[in-house]
Amino acid sequence: MSAPQNRTLAAFGAVMVYAVLIAFTDNFVRIIARDGGLWQFHATRTLMALVLLALAAVPLGLHLRPKRPGPVLARSAIHAAAMVIYFGALAFLPVAQVAAGLFTAPIFVLLIQRLLYGRPIGMVRVLAVLTGFLGAVLVLGPEAMTGASFAALLPILSGALYAMGNIATREWCAGEAAATLLAGFFAMLGVIGLVGMAVLWLLPVPVAEGADGFLVRGPVWPTGDFLWWTFVQAAGSLVGVGMIVRAYQIADAARVSVFEYVILPASAAWGLVLWGERLTWMAMAGMALIVVAGLLIARPEKAQSPTASRQ
Structure with a gap:
């Protein structure tokens, strides 16, 4: 059977839509975050996303049942943990900064593959790790090094877990449909959300007003804004992930993984347009270094690219 044709331009367009x-x-x-809690957000978003996915399954011919439930469950738990931390950080930090932390994932993929799977690392990739680490420090600011703010470290932790989930996608879940992994991911987020809501309902803690109480706020009566923007999140995530999965289906993974870094300037641009947020020259320099690290890590090899689609 002949190899599928590369449609690089179409893949780039799909990644742009995703970003x-x-x-x-x-x-x-x-x-x-102003009107609800992190855990209620994930539970509500999962319900909305799974309903939308179920409605689309029949007309689009999507396969949602896993072939091997165990690996899919483990992979879903890892990726869900990464996204819980990611969205928690979004309540406190600019989107561009959080995205930059998440996109240190290729660096962690490289290190995990070397330490756990014994795969060799060339000097170019060693340089990429050092470059990416420096970029992450510049983006996250001096707080990441001094430990003055735990929130400043959350994007890096999210990137490490996201990397583990990407490795699990390839090593444990080969042959599973993208829709199956997507359903598993959202379902796990929903379970985590429900558990968090139950714990905070049984053991309530003092909650600050507004976004400052996002992480520890238990179940509350949802406002219209909460429901609307959670629905936008659910629908946007389904379409966005569908686009990135499609991109990996029609073009070489090494190229698509480089395209994914367009989300960094996209996040910065939306932050400027919507909220007037301007990045410091240090943060912009750090984002540039992370992109350079990704370009180095994504150099074509015989093996699959170290970055995987965002599931």
């Missing part, structure tokens, strides 16, 4: 959608919807987590 613009995700960067836009993530900017409104701060509104969701």
